[in-house]
Every structure is written in C-alpha cells, then in structure tokens.
Amino acid sequence: MTTGEITPDAEVTGEDAYELDRKRVAQILFALDRDDREALVELMEPLHPADIADLLEQINAFDRGRLIRLYDQEFDGDILSELDESIREEVIAALNPQVLADAVRDLDSDDVVDLLEDLEEPQQVAILGALEDSDRVAIEQSLAYPENSAGRLMQREVVTAPEHWTVGQAIDHMREAEELPEQFYHVVIVDPRMHPVGQVTLGRLMSSRRTKPLIEILEETFQVIPAAQDEEDVAYAFNQYHLISAPVVDEDGRLVGAITIDDAMAVLDEEHEEDILRLAGVGEGSLSDNVSETTKQRFPWLAVNLVTAIFASLVIAQFEATIAQFVALAVLMPIVASMGGNAGTQSLTVAVRALATRDLTGSNVWRVIRREVLVGLINGAIFALVMGVIGVVWFGTPMLGVVIAAAMVINLVVAGLAGTVIPVILDRIGVDPALASGAFVTTVTDVVGFFAFLGLAGAILL
DSSP: OOOOOOOTTOOOOHHHHHHHHHHHHHHHHHHHHTTOHHHHHHHHTTSOHHHHHHHHHHSOHHHHHHHHHHHGGGOOHHHHHHSOHHHHHHHHHHSOHHHHHHHHHTSOHHHHHHHHHTSOHHHHHHHHHTSOHHHHHHHHHHHTSOTTBHHHHSBSOOOEEETTOBHHHHHHHHHHOSOOOSSOOEEEEEOTTOOEEEEEEHHHHHHSOTTSBGGGSOOSOOOOEETTSBHHHHHHHHHHHTOSEEEEEOTTSOEEEEEEHHHHHHHHHHHHHHHHHHHTTOTTOOTTSOHHHHHHHHHHHHHHHHHHHHHHHHHHHTTHHHHHHOTHHHHHHHHHHHHHHHHHHHHHHHHHHHHHTTOSOTTTHHHHHHHHHHHHHHHHHHHHHHHHHHHHHHHOOHHHHHHHHHHHHHHHHHHHHHHHHHHHHHHHTTOOHHHHHHHHHHHHHHHHHHHHHHHHHHHHTO
C-alpha cells in the first residue's frame, strides 16, 4: 500500500506547512475509506493531541465517527481536553466506554472538570464512574464550586512541603513520591493547618544546598487565589503579576489546589475571543456549529440591527421634502453615516479592550473621553475639508460642501464620544459592553449623521 508517507521530522514552513496538513488529512480520509487501521495509526502517531482535535473539528460528522471508531484504543485523553466544546459531547458519545475510561484517567483533575462541565448528566456519571474513588471525590468537590470560578479552574494535584523542611527533605520527598503532577512549577510551603505561607520555584530548589531551609528561599511574588474567585479575575492576576502558578484556598484559607499559567492564559484567550465575536454580533459560535445553531446565534443581533436601521430611516423620512429638492443629498448622506459608524467602531473597540484589561478605569475615563472627542474633531475637520471640496466640484454648489463638511465634523465628534461613553455606561450597569455596545453606537452615529446632514441642508440650502 502506498500512502505517500510524510516523515514527522520534516521541516516545513509557510505554504508547505499548509500543503502538509492538507495532504495528511487527505491520506487519513483515504485510510478511513479503506478501513486501514494500521495506516491511520501511522499517520496520526506524529500528531500532537491539539492537532488531532483540530482534525476532528475540521472533518464532517460522518468521517469523525469513522475516525473515532477506527482509531479507538489509541485515543488520548488530552485530545478531549483540546476539543471544541461544540463537538466534545459527540466525540465522547462515539468512544468505546473502556477507551473513554482509560483516556479520562490520564487527565489532570482540572482537565476532567473542564470536560465534565459541558456534558449531560448521563455522560458525567459515566466518566465519574471510570475514575478511582479518591479522584472521583476530588472532581466532585471541584464541581461543587461556582461555574467559572477558580475552584473549577484549579488542579487538585499540588506538591507541598512543611515550612520547617529543608531543600534536601523536599527533594527526597519528590523522588520517593509515587505520583507527581504532570506539570508543576512550585513547591507550596504550608503551615500545620495547611495554610500556604509561600512557594519555592523548582529552579531555586534545585540550585540550593540540601541543608538550606525552604523558608529562606521563598519566591518573592506570592499570590493566593480564593476558590470562589471569578476565573476572569484569576487570569487578570496571572497576567498583571506575571505569575506561573498560584495556590488556591478555601474559605478557611486551607490549600485545596493550584492554578497554573496555561489554564489562566486559556481563560484570557477565551475572554478575548468572546469579546471579538460579541463585537461582531455572532455570539460564541464555532466552525463546527450546524446551520440551525449558527442561525439562532446571529438572528437576535440582526433583528436589533434591523430595528436601529428602521429608526435611522424614520429620521430620513422627516426630511423627504429637502431630499426631493436636492437629489445630491441622497448621494452624499450615506458617506456621513458610514464615516461616523467607522469612527465609532474604532473608539468602541479601544474602549471595550481597555475595559477587559482593566486599563480604562474611573481615574482615567474622562481623559480617554476627551482624547477620543479631540481625535474625532481633528479627523472630522480633515475629512470635512476633503468632502467640502468634493461636494463643490461634484455638484457645483458651494453651500452643499459647507453642509457636508459641518455634518462630518459633528458626526465624527459624536462617534468618538459615543464609542467611549456607551461601553463605559454599560459596564457600570452590569451589561457586557462587548455584546451590546455595537448596536447602540451604530444607532447614535446613523441618527446623528443623518439628522445633522439633512437638518443643516434644510436650514442652509432651502
């Protein structure tokens, strides 16, 4: 059999990398068509779990089911944790129960919790039943914490040491331990009541003399995360204070787990992705969603956009007589609204991003608003001059150039103001600014743009 074997250590970049992926997918689908398990395993073996997850997301549901059944016993638990939530349940349902049990046992507790959060109860029960009693109890305790909290994000596996130990005792303890977390960066130092008092990096631990007390080499940056803290706040703390890992404590301050930087940054990435999607009014959809799901996600905000467009049209309707006398107004007024909409979106994007990263606060909000208004004024003046000249040259009416120039200045100033103020107000009243700001800003710039342009035209040209 010839499958055009690809060596895993081949160096590829740019378009070659794309060709490699395309060819490998074609070869995998060819192996599925021939029901050739040996060729499939050979093709999949060099792939990282994240790449296999991407593959499962890219192919259709029929091929996905065939691949899972044929790949079967080689299926790794890390693939499940990398899968998009939209198809994770489908993949789990297609897996052999024993394969699923083995795959889940290999995962860290935080990955198992992440896996279980989005599953239906029957599948949750099946996965929990595949775990050892101690692991199941730990997972159930994590699931008892509020959704999107540090307690859900943390892993239960933590390396600890009493505060009176030396470096040598800690090293010997880790060497003799039957199991250690797959990834950890610190040894958490605890008092007799299991309250974390500090942590030691593995680098400091390995570079210190065996007789050195652990308490003398504690890391300077030490943050304790309450289990009930929102995961967004956790991600912010990791990003703000450059944390690698941090212990998680319960209400009594006792150590219950730890959060590592990979999980915190995953939350940060999800939040940024969510903000981008919401700014576009497409919810939290993915490429794996079917037509009906995608339609349901996008319909509400298209409906909102229709309502705002009708509102803007009502403003235009008030100036029918003016437009009837000066047809040039109908040609030029979309330009005013479009420029205002784009300027508003620019200010809105900056404001929403600053709110998400907590750079925009009560102490600097007025300075930012003044800056955006001045930017709108300057840009408005520049484009007003350009459009004023175009209006005169195109239609031969000097006052028409004055009208569109003045309207342009007004709308760009209002756009800068609305693009900053609206998301700040929404954030203050507890509404997600990324989700709702766009519709409000567009409405304001359309209404102000049309009203300013047509109102000035009616006052000056008639």
